Amino acid sequence: MTELVLVRHGESTANRDNTYTGWSDVPLTTVGIAQAHHAGKRLRETGLQFSAVHTSVLKRAIVTANIMLDEIGQAWLPEYKTWRLNERHYGALRGQNKDATRQEYGKAQVQKWRRSFYTVPPLLTPAELDHDRRYMKYGPAIEPRGESLKMAYDRIMPYWIDVIAPQLLDGKNQLVVAHGSTLRAMIKYLEHISDTGIDGVEVANGVPICYHLDDQLRITGKEEF
Numbered sequence: 001m002t003e004l005v006l007v008r009h010g011e012s013t014a015n016r017d018n019t020y021t022g023w024s025d026v027p028l029t030t031v032g033i034a035q036a037h038h039a040g041k042r043l044r045e046t047g048l049q050f051s052a053v054h055t056s057v058l059k060r061a062i063v064t065a066n067i068m069l070d071e072i073g074q075a076w077l078p079e080y081k082t083w084r085l086n087e088r089h090y091g092a093l094r095g096q097n098k099d100a101t102r103q104e105y106g107k108a109q110v111q112k113w114r115r116s117f118y119t120v121p122p123l124l125t126p127a128e129l130d131h132d133r134r135y136m137k138y139g140p141a142i143e144p145r146g147e148s149l150k151m152a153y154d155r156i157m158p159y160w161i162d163v164i165a166p167q168l169l170d171g172k173n174q175l176v177v178a179h180g181s182t183l184r185a186m187i188k189y190l191e192h193i194s195d196t197g198i199d200g201v202e203v204a205n206g207v208p209i210c211y212h213l214d215d216q217l218r219i220t221g222k223e224e225f
């Protein structure tokens with residue numbers, strides 16, 4: 001049996017302020033830092049030994065992962081950082097207050113933007129792209145102008161297939177510290193959740209979700225700490 005642990009980063013300043021985040025690189029709040037320590041302590045109690053940790057290239061996930069690794073005494077582990085685990089890009093919604101958009105566009109539209117599999121948020125214009133060097137090194141096509149969960153799913157899966165799954169198949173436990181939607185995409189895949197069923201799946205900040213997997217990566221058990 002192999003263990004896969006998924007953790008959403010601790011509370012960010014954007015979570016606290018109820019604003020859309022996506023690829024914006026916002027820090028943890030003091031609550032978020034405490035959640036990361038708590039998540040690490042809970043994981044330490046399990047005694048799980050990991051072979052690697054995977055994060056996005058956004059600091060709320062990286063800092064959460066580093067706090068957790070320190071808490072579990074495995075700060076020496078190889079740490080893989082990839083844009084493929086970044087949060088779903090919220091396009092032109094980034095930085096806007098979620099309640100304000102509910103008032104402007106209605107609750108149903110906001111719910112679709114936030115939870116449906118196929119709905120794409122309003123896009124950034126090409127001129128609004130960040131051209132951040134952490135993405136530009138892969139070419140200009142990497143940075144999205146906005147993503148549906150399906151679009152995020154499609155860029156996450158190659159990373160699952162090429163990097164995470166082979167290590168799990170080798171019997172090596174993996175820790176993934178990422179984002180609400182990144183993890184919803186992975187949960188959809190792992191649990192065979194339908195395109196409509198994924199609407200109801202929420203992932204809390206700083207709560208480790210542990211999957212017990214068999215030698216074909218089928219789920220034999222699931223626990224949340």
Ligand SMILES: O=C(O)[C@H](O)COP(=O)(O)O
Pocket residue numbers: 014019020021022087088090114179180181
């Ligand atoms: O990108 C964001 O705003 C958050 O990380 C997730 O927000 P959501 O729960 O509105 O998708």
